[in-house]
Amino acid sequence: MGSVSASHNPYAGQRTTPGPVHPPVFPVDLRIDLKRHDLYLAGTPAAEVTALRQAAPIFWHPENEANEPGFWVLTRHADIQAVSKNPTLFSSEIGAGALLSFDENRRQPLTPEALAIRRANMVNMDPPDHRTYRSIVMPYLAGPASKRLEPAVVERIAALLDTIKRGETFDLVSTFSAVTPAATMCHLLGVPDEDRDMVVEWGDKLAAVGDPALADDVAATYAKVYKYGMELFERKRTAPGNDLLSAAHEALAKADRPLRPYSVESLFSLMIVAGHRTTRNTTTSGLLALYRHPEQIALLRSQPDLISNAIEEILRYSTVVPLFRRTATADTEIAGQRIAAGEKVVMWYSAANRDESIFPDPDRFDITRAEARKHLTFGHGEHMCVGNMVARLQLRIAIAAFIDKFDTLEVVEPPEYLRTNQAVSIKQVMVRVG
Numbered sequence: 001m002g003s004v005s006a007s008h009n010p011y012a013g014q015r016t017t018p019g020p021v022h023p024p025v026f027p028v029d030l031r032i033d034l035k036r037h038d039l040y041l042a043g044t045p046a047a048e049v050t051a052l053r054q055a056a057p058i059f060w061h062p063e064n065e066a067n068e069p070g071f072w073v074l075t076r077h078a079d080i081q082a083v084s085k086n087p088t089l090f091s092s093e094i095g096a097g098a099l100l101s102f103d104e105n106r107r108q109p110l111t112p113e114a115l116a117i118r119r120a121n122m123v124n125m126d127p128p129d130h131r132t133y134r135s136i137v138m139p140y141l142a143g144p145a146s147k148r149l150e151p152a153v154v155e156r157i158a159a160l161l162d163t164i165k166r167g168e169t170f171d172l173v174s175t176f177s178a179v180t181p182a183a184t185m186c187h188l189l190g191v192p193d194e195d196r197d198m199v200v201e202w203g204d205k206l207a208a209v210g211d212p213a214l215a216d217d218v219a220a221t222y223a224k225v226y227k228y229g230m231e232l233f234e235r236k237r238t239a240p241g242n243d244l245l246s247a248a249h250e251a252l253a254k255a256d257r258p259l260r261p262y263s264v265e266s267l268f269s270l271m272i273v274a275g276h277r278t279t280r281n282t283t284t285s286g287l288l289a290l291y292r293h294p295e296q297i298a299l300l301r302s303q304p305d306l307i308s309n310a311i312e313e314i315l316r317y318s319t320v321v322p323l324f325r326r327t328a329t330a331d332t333e334i335a336g337q338r339i340a341a342g343e344k345v346v347m348w349y350s351a352a353n354r355d356e357s358i359f360p361d362p363d364r365f366d367i368t369r370a371e372a373r374k375h376l377t378f379g380h381g382e383h384m385c386v387g388n389m390v391a392r393l394q395l396r397i398a399i400a401a402f403i404d405k406f407d408t409l410e411v412v413e414p415p416e417y418l419r420t421n422q423a424v425s426i427k428q429v430m431v432r433v434g
Contacts, residue, residue: 008112010102014095014327014342016067021340026056034061034073034323034346035100037212040424041417044319044350046363053351057335061346068101071325071344072337075351077358077376079334083326083347084381087126090326090345092383097124098324099422100346117226120262121270123383129260130382136251137267137386140188140244146389152187153394156180157401164433169412172431173284176402178204180394181279185271188390190236190243199228203276208427210420222269229268244271271387277423278320279391282377283398284415284426286314289365290399291409296367300403310367311395316375317365320424322350324379349376350424406433 015021032039032048039045052059053075062070074080083090096102097118102110110118118124122133139145160176182203186196205221208214233245240246248264290297290310300306325346332339339345353375354362366372378385385391413430 008115010110010115011067011095013091013329014344015069015340018069019062020060020070020072020343022338024060025335025337026059028052028055028059030059030061034348035063035421037210037419037421039421040322041419043415043417044322044424046354049348049350050354050363053355058337063101065101069343071100071346072334072339073323073346073348074334075348075355076335077352077355077374080347080349080352080376081380083334083345084376084379084383087130087382089329089332091126091329092130092324092326093119093124093126094327094329094342095344096325097121100323100325100344116260117262117266120260120266122263122386123270123274125260125263127382128257129263132255132257132259133263134386136248136255137244137271140247141387142389146393149184149187149390150393150397153180153184153397154401156183157398161401161405164406166406166434167432169430169432172287172409172429173280173426174204174428176398177283177287178207178276178280180398181276181283181391182272184390184394185275188244188275189232189268189271190241190245191232195228199225199272203272206273207277207280207425208418208420209273209277210422211418213419225269225272226266229272230265232268233265274385275387275390277425278385279394281320281423281425282315282318282391282395284429285318285320285424286311286395286399287402287409288411288415288429289314289317290403293365296365297403300367304400306367307396307400308392309369309372311392311399312372312375313365313367313369314395314399315377316353316359316369316372318424319350319353319375319377321377321422322424323348324383347376349379352376408434410434 031051032045057076057079059073060070061073122130125133157180160179182200186199191199202221202225206218208218236245237249248267300310323346325344328339328341328343328345330341356362358374359371378388410432412432415426415429418425418427
């Protein structure tokens, strides 16, 4: 990379020469392209996912972008767990971090500042930085802290349901699924009441991250969110409240080691994006799955205590975040396949969540499934989603309240999915309830 320093080189530590160092042990008929932006325009291609998982525990996927040589794809639950638990050998920080590559969504080369901001995202950190950062946000997102959000979420859901009229056509996403997650993040982050509608609108726009057609709008919105977050964080320094940004000031003062530049400034935008998209998409997909399986919804109504397990099965069955990547920091081997240092390794959650060795009859939607909670939708190990308890709380309240109020959900127009390879994301679905 010439004279570019390692700190300013987005590919430092990652191989850039095309092709794998070692020949694939499991050659496959690659029926789908994980880099294709329209891969999920009809939801997860379940048949192709199953075929690849059954053909190979690990396979090589080529790329055609400069500096992006291809990547190994893991399809088995156990192997993905093992990689997730070893951040020393499988880095989240090297290269593009959690994304497949740098080039897939960039219109312009990354500036040193843009690269620093990107690497300041907790998702793209390795220990010890990741653990320090996680320790700041965890107390506000886990256990009793997430439980304190319940009254606000219940109130919000009830108000939304009151706006929905039986027999009238409406968009399930913008009317219901997308509203509460962004509003909850506003509550957590201490956004003033007068700014909350604006921030909720930003969260909705940022749900389109990864769709090339919307890249410019998303970039402009992200810039606004980042700027607003920095300003709000500064306000909390002198006027703290009972919120995550205020707590971050206090935690930083007590931290044993300094955080990297931009990491705290990025906290607001990280929470708005990560705390919004997954919950919104799972709420939509979960409701559609339940109403498509009337025997399951009848069972849930007769046994309301099944709601928590039903949410786990929805998370497994939907898998709205299909994959994350890592980069090998040393030569290693997985399932008999030699992997060279610097090669990308992709954890394909869509495949792992339907691994027959863990989930018998995996294509069956079953809210009583005993092993449902073993899904990897929130990741595993070091990088397990820090907001998973908040997400589960919102999903449980939203889905239980919706099915309690409406006997039927009729899809008037088929779901319209975002054109992105980073999420199985329903942009709009027109429905009627009765």
